[in-house]
Amino acid sequence: MGEKMSEIINIENVTKKYGDFIAVDKLNLNIKKGSFIGLLGPNGAGKTTLISILIGLLKPSDGKVFIMGQEMSRNNVFLKKQIGIVPQHINLDKDLTVKENLILAAKLFRIKGKEREIQIEKLLDYMDLKKVENRISRNLSGGMKRKLMIAKALIHDPEILFLDEPTVGVDLNARRKIWDTLKVMKNMGKTIILTTHYIEEAEHLCEKIALMDKGRIFYNDTSENLKSSLGKYTVEYFDEHKITKYKYFKNIEDAKIFSSSIEENFILREVSLEDVFYNFTNRKVT
Ligand SMILES: Nc1ncnc2c1ncn2[C@@H]1O[C@H](COP(=O)(O)OP(=O)(O)OP(=O)(O)O)[C@@H](O)[C@H]1O
Ligand SMILES: [Mg+2]
Known part of the structure; x- marks a missing residue:
């Protein structure tokens, strides 16, 4: 019961079908308040579909989503106020300026007057957008667009943030800024769900990483546990067809013995989360 209380999102047996195609497959996941979850999976895994269901944009074919104990739906006005959304595709009004985009977002949540002004100034300042506040948003750089999308999502100080690939095409500095923003949100106790390639x-930000493929979550664990499920050391080498192969070992001695049997060049290194992801997405499933 105490466990249940600390959960802010409950995904119960959610399925989404497009015709005969199953995009999300009887998925169950409980997310604790204040946690930062990374959703990782190949193209077409169903990440965006799942997020769309969680934010009430898509109705599941079966199953239910509860947020703060209430069932999420398109019409749940209370829940819509609790969530901030950064979608995969640019959701800015191209013909409006940076500031006008934020004013519009504030209006949707009926944030008015002095409060609106203060909140917008705070976000412009924090996201380094003050100097471009009067620029038409179609003329922003990719990184500025993404930062503005984040500012928009934060306008009503939501309790839960959903971000679908928020740093696509963003340079290093803008990415670090976005990461810092998300860390600050996390420290404020917000719950964050992020998809990324x-x-x-994911490793830098998320406490738990959910590996998703074919509409299902196969693993949901810390980066450390995911890595140690594979081993501790990776040997990377060319096979006879010049294709890179990876072999994983629990201890360095075995990795060295194997390496010494390889005629081509090899690399011996620690297991990375990328190894886990590669192994996961290339595993043979029948
Ligand atoms: N409206 C739709 N009609 C039919 N099929 C759809 C629809 N939307 C998504 N799909 C399919 O559902 C699957 C999951 O799509 P989704 O966009 O959720 O994947 P994703 O994990 O977000 O992928 P990416 O990493 O490329 O963003 C894909 O095969 C996609 O083609
Ligand atoms: Mg997607």
């Missing part, structure tokens, strides 16, 4: 992003 940048493994180092």
